[in-house]
Amino acid sequence: MRFDTSASKPRRDASMICRATLSSASYFCRSTPPSIAVRLPLGGLTHLHTDHAGGVHHFPDNEILVSRAELDYAAGLRGRFRGYPNKRWPAWFRPTLVDLPAVPFGPFPASMTLTEAGDVTLVPVPGHSPGQLAVVVEDVDQAVLLAGDSSYSQDALLRWSSTASAPTRPPRLTHQRIRAYTAQTPTVYLPAPDPETAARLVERRTIEAAREMAIA
Ligand SMILES: [Zn+2]
Numbered sequence: 191m192r193f194d195t196s197a198s199k200p201r202r203d204a205s206m207i208c209r210a211t212l213s214s215a216s217y218f219c220r221s222t223p224p225s226i227a228v229r230l231p232l233g234g235l236t237h238l239h240t241d242h243a244g245g246v247h248h249f250p251d252n253e254i255l256v257s258r259a260e261l262d263y264a265a266g267l268r269g270r271f272r273g274y275p276n277k278r279w280p281a282w283f284r285p286t287l288v289d290l291p292a293v294p295f296g297p298f299p300a301s302m303t304l305t306e307a308g309d310v311t312l313v314p315v316p317g318h319s320p321g322q323l324a325v326v327v328e329d330v331d332q333a334v335l336l337a338g339d340s341s342y343s344q345d346a347l348l349r350w351s352s353t354a355s356a357p358t359r360p361p362r363l364t365h366q367r368i369r370a371y372t373a374q375t376p377t378v379y380l381p382a383p384d385p386e387t388a389a390r391l392v393e394r395r396t397i398e399a400a401r402e403m404a405i406a
Pocket residue numbers: 237239242318319339
């Protein structure tokens with residue numbers, strides 16, 4: 191399954207292309223060309239900003255998971271005032287709404303496992319947008335965290351820098367949880383805006399390794 195669609199049209203800046211492919215899940219963000227985008231069924235959207243959901247029209251036959259809080263925030267006239275161009279959503283767009291059950295996953299207070307193997311899990315990461323979800327893919331001895339726009343970069347997470355665009359919940363709590371999770375579990379952290387995201391995945395560079403490099 192895959193998460194996010196990238197924008198509807200690829201950007202010229204190839205450095206912003208981010209495609210992370212794992213054994214159980216893939217992640218498409220920013221400017222992944224639609225020709226690549228259509229090859230895998232879409233499982234869900236981390237949030238509804240256009241650079242993550244703008245290519246949703248390529249997936250008319252998929253069940254698409256979106257958090258209920260995110261759709262509530264992004265839909266209708268209010269949603270458009272908030273910067274979500276929802277009139278561009280295809281008429282068939284009726285995502286499966288997710289209310290994460292109160293099943294703790296490490297420091298995250300709620301979660302939903304998506305696979306029988308239990309290796310792909312949704313967790314809440316509100317802040318950048320109210321209903322943003324992240325995807326934790328447990329892959330051999332590491333976790334890979336598909337983080338949406340939880341921070342502009344890994345460095346920004348470590349420096350507590352915020353991408354908050356909504357005042358509803360502070361991102362600081364989300365950052366605390368992500369940091370706590372990565373302290374417990376070797377984690378490759380993949381925020382979509384980070385130019386280093388794709389390379390970090392290829393190298394399986396954990397956030398702990400980055401901390402050690404910063405200290406050295
Ligand atoms: Zn966003």
